[in-house]
Amino acid sequence: MSNVTTENKNRVKRRPDRGHYDTATIYQIIDESMLCHIGFVQDGQPFVIPALHARKDDQLLVHGASASRLLKHIQEGNAVSVSITIIDGIVLAKTVFNQSVNYRSVVVFGKGRLIEDEDEKIQALEHLTERLMPGVWEAARKPSTTELKATSIVSISIESASAKILSGSPKDDLEDQGLPAWAGVLPIRQVIGAPIGADYTDNSTPIPDYVTNYILKKNQ
């Protein structure tokens, strides 16, 4: 992919063995997680805010939980850094030094742009909504003009990105592998619990197939 480069600022310097740069790997991590953390600078102060994201080609669409500060920043044309991290397991080694976690993380550098065109905004909102729950865009009432005005969506171009992955067994040195302690991995994953209907959801409304399918897919 032409616009995911590995600039100097984005090289995995400390542990080059953990660096992964191919687009498929990077996009898979971005797409698996719904949560990202966006870093930016205002008046020399670093800020990190959590946000929900959806990737559309080489753009990250972001619907911020505390969008206003970010939006002001974005509109000024400043750089942002986006970090996405998935913890896959607790790695227990026979040595304190090698305790760790298995993880997959991506760092993206880019510049954001507030989506102002109404058609583009509706498409972006559909993409974000379908990322949260496939099928819900059709099922739910579409946004009114007022609601659309109250919604802000930012598109961040993925100018450079890199991934870091740690997986597999603990990494004790050979001379420690005979120690008596137990070593291994405790896998961690997210699961979806039983749906809880809103108090205003009629009890006769069945849980829709798109919800059931989502849960089955996530929990398989």
Added chain:
Amino acid sequence: MSNVTTENKNRVKRRPDRGHYDTATIYQIIDESMLCHIGFVQDGQPFVIPALHARKDDQLLVHGASASRLLKHIQEGNAVSVSITIIDGIVLAKTVFNQSVNYRSVVVFGKGRLIEDEDEKIQALEHLTERLMPGVWEAARKPSTTELKATSIVSISIESASAKILSGSPKDDLEDQGLPAWAGVLPIRQVIGAPIGADYTDNSTPIPDYVTNYILKKNQ
């Protein structure tokens, strides 16, 4: 708590109803998550890196996954911002506008300090190790002098902090509550899977009680 203040930069401006400032709430979120995202600025460029953390009183101990860049920054006395976010559920509303997630997040502002004193460093490492898995500090081989030198731990003083929480049912307006779509919440939680022994763990080594207890507690 005297040193968790609500400075202007840390007010929840956009949705003041979601702001929570009491120490117990803030600390509970910090302690529940093992993962944080640390933001800092170098040469005007924002960086966000994921790290494992453990709170010790009003200090965040951090054992970075890509510590070197952060450490250099910390040693120069610069400010950092730390964000910790837990997603508790997918909130499905009857209107596109009100699709959301339930979450608990904390933002901390502070300054970091590299722990250089050896005794303090060992205590901090014990604290971080026990945060990852209670009991493993005693079970695993303690760090050698060489390993200790290769380990860097940063202590970030929690100078100001705030929490944002969204919980409960979807928030559709009254006039939308009769729409036919299903509305409700899909709870999300992390679970621990069956332990996978390292290939160098003798099959006759039982899974230790501290591991079993951890899994039972997390999965209850």
